[in-house]
Amino acid sequence: MTTTVPFQSDIEIAQEASMKRIHEIASALDIQEEELEPYGHYKAKLSLSVLERLQSKPDGKIILVTAINPTPAGEGKSTVTVGLGQAFHKIGKKAVIALREPSLGPTMGMKGGAAGGGYSQVVPMEDINLHFTGDLHAITTANNALAALIDNHIQQGNELGIDVRKIVWKRCVDLNDRALRKVVIGLGGPMQGVPREDGFDITVASEIMAVFCLATDMADLKQRLSRIVVAYDMQNKPVTVEALGAAGALTLLLKDALKPNLVQTLEHTPAIIHGGPFANIAHGCNSVIATKMAAKLGDYVVTEAGFGADLGAEKFLNIKARTAGIKPEAVVIVATIRALKMHGGVAKDQLKEENVEALENGMENLQKHVETLQAFGVPFVVAINRFVTDTEAEVAFLENWCAERGYTVSLTEVWEKGGQGGVDLAEKLLQVIEQGTNTYAPLYDIEASLEEKIRTIAQKVYGAKDVEFAPQARKQLLQFAGEGWDKLPVCMAKTQYSLSDDPSKLGRPSDFVITVRELKPSIGAGFIVALTGTMLTMPGLPKKPAALNMDVAADGKAVGLF
């Protein structure tokens, strides 16, 4: 949301945009007519056959956009991602943007929308922020169909001997609804099912979302769905979707959703928006199929991962890239001077004041993420998303700080100027890619124990002194090894606000210990979630939800998305 007078709001800019018909965007990518399924005039699904047709074509270069630890000051990672894609087009490079799909929960709750900002937005912004092409609804439905099949299985005799106290599959809605976090279902007598504790997650936290985003094709989707562990039986052995016989139905419910969605930016740069798992309970990246298709269609792919580099980029580089055989060529680390000042101790209402000292203190947060990317061996560029309140002294300090350390830095103005505001960033990325210094490798050996993997992430990425495992987690380490689940990658569930597991510790905390409370097997997704602190998998609505300002204007346009 912007309240600055001379600027238009994001939704005003988006609604005034002159979009090209989606078949024009598609034909610029040499997508064939039969591969394009239009959803209205400005959105389309792309057939999975695109991947087959272009199998032998070399992949475009993948650029990952990540950020420092988020603060209430905002970083604008999505805006930079969109702006960078536009910037590549400005300098004559064929780039495709690959983003996550927004969830209605935050849209109706706090945010009112998520599709970049200013003159670096994907459009049609209204559609993208509402039901889009229905992918999240398909995932919600598959999630809840599975839940209904589990409870029906128990009601109809429980052949598999499911222990109703040990059902780990939760229902979901794509909304913020705290009242559904903990519920009791099956009440009302023998005709209404078996009473038990249950709970709802937001759809983006469903394992089906993670499965959907890591699947490489329809067959792999079905395989992954089959492996999902939904419960444990009376002998404490895992009960899977395969045992329930539900994998075919879930695949059927997801078959159209699995096709990536093509839209455009305000400057007609193609953007594929597909899948959007939570970056805490899951891996926080758009779908593997979308990223791979973008790499077949473009010479450069600009994609992002959720939250800061300690969460999204770590998971992109350790989970998604490894699983999918994707090699990122460069990383953009987005920061704002405002946010760095918050990491340096400034309160939110003081951010407009020049404060070079606080900025200097806050640089340690950026420094840690730089070190993380160096550990992965991927070249990087620091992108400072410029705000009008940034002073010359602050900017000069920052440029000097980067120069002293040999870090490539670019000031971007993509919010205000669109692609033109990111040309410098795009050119610097081309330079770092051309240097050929990329030695990308995941940070841990997949064959290492779960404990070792967690320790590697905590120490090398978070800068933790040590990792402690709560008794429950200790027990699970043994149990999971017994099930053969210890050779999977680890998906850390940690606060996004701090490098540590304490959201109040900004900057670069040191001398801290990460406590792993519990492990959660996401066998379909193919990772083990390590829970640190309390992770909410169902957000609540604020006192004044964004929904209360929403409406449809007389001309049919959306009101209250921003």
Added chain:
Amino acid sequence: MTTTVPFQSDIEIAQEASMKRIHEIASALDIQEEELEPYGHYKAKLSLSVLERLQSKPDGKIILVTAINPTPAGEGKSTVTVGLGQAFHKIGKKAVIALREPSLGPTMGMKGGAAGGGYSQVVPMEDINLHFTGDLHAITTANNALAALIDNHIQQGNELGIDVRKIVWKRCVDLNDRALRKVVIGLGGPMQGVPREDGFDITVASEIMAVFCLATDMADLKQRLSRIVVAYDMQNKPVTVEALGAAGALTLLLKDALKPNLVQTLEHTPAIIHGGPFANIAHGCNSVIATKMAAKLGDYVVTEAGFGADLGAEKFLNIKARTAGIKPEAVVIVATIRALKMHGGVAKDQLKEENVEALENGMENLQKHVETLQAFGVPFVVAINRFVTDTEAEVAFLENWCAERGYTVSLTEVWEKGGQGGVDLAEKLLQVIEQGTNTYAPLYDIEASLEEKIRTIAQKVYGAKDVEFAPQARKQLLQFAGEGWDKLPVCMAKTQYSLSDDPSKLGRPSDFVITVRELKPSIGAGFIVALTGTMLTMPGLPKKPAALNMDVAADGKAVGLF
């Protein structure tokens, strides 16, 4: 589902169909390019501006397809509806079919699909039976967003003073899930909301579905949403969506869904499929907007209403037609000899045996529905949906029975022969329409009391001796009159299997009393539901759900929809 060897299954026929591109179907209806929003190549949404553009064009003639009371033998009402539309095209008439959207609940549960059958199907059958264009998902989301806003309102201080024991708004899923019928939500402590009893309905039972289907335009949709009563406050006064400030957001969530969906039949007859409220708790007809648009686009509209004439047709003629200012020109009453024999006392496994005596006994069910339509003053044709097991003697008896009474009857073979099998029916309909004997009028005066309206329906449509009101219903009659709700039409919730409120009484029961247990205000939809017997608004899954046979074949086609 058919197991007869020489025939293909419905899904096989549908998947082998050669469809026309949807823009071809649209241009045959003179729909302009900007009015068509394609969803893939074979589905499209139609802009509401079509209604404005054709405002002064005379409406096509509306033909309602209804049936005798359903039995496990099956009647094929949707198949006759689709076949009749095709038949009109065979004889050179411009007809548009208007149908309800299937719900995923029954699809995943018992039925495996609902889009006509044999050579009288709407296609793409797979899409129609799965997520289609997402309308039901939009309705589910709007329903649950409202629920989340109610619970959030209470959690954040409960300014409106909502009595948590008197929240009547339930959550929903578009699935059969008995374990959600009665639940307790808001457990887990003060951060997780206020504990209270709740329950989930299937989406088609949501009042938002009924509102959606009765709205005449976007502004009317918002008005109706505003009026929905979600709870009562501490003074027992109704709390509405308007008071919560949620009408704009709900309208926004529904704005694209409100556009009717265009598809085609196997013979390329245009079909508009839009909205699908339950025919018990709601009025069981497709959307008013779809019916009106079909009437603008075609010279004849073939539409259907849920269950038998005692439920669907009664509600079409007393609620939908009155509310929307629609005048039906003729009604088709669908029956099968098999089903009439069941009404005459034959068990399901004996239906293949010739039994003219049972048929004769069963005719009284058809006779009652004929009398109902005569009471409404609408011309009708009896359509016998022919089965291979029907014997010559049975057919002869039936034709003779109709001839003796002066009823027009047509034997249709639309399942096997498509439109050609319904040409006789189409021609007979044209004849009864041309006779100009239509004196259609609703059965009751809208100004009559709720009690009088209910009595009129029970006596004139069901043939009941009397109506009894349980104490709760009596109390509500007074309360509703006090709120000014007594001038609304009545939507009866009654078993579909019998003319009475006892599902075991087939044929034409007499000397029975209808007991109204409770009333339910659907103020947004604009009717008062009168509950007789126990109405399930959330179905359960059977022992072997259809879902367990579903899959995606290697070529990407759906398996297990039939």
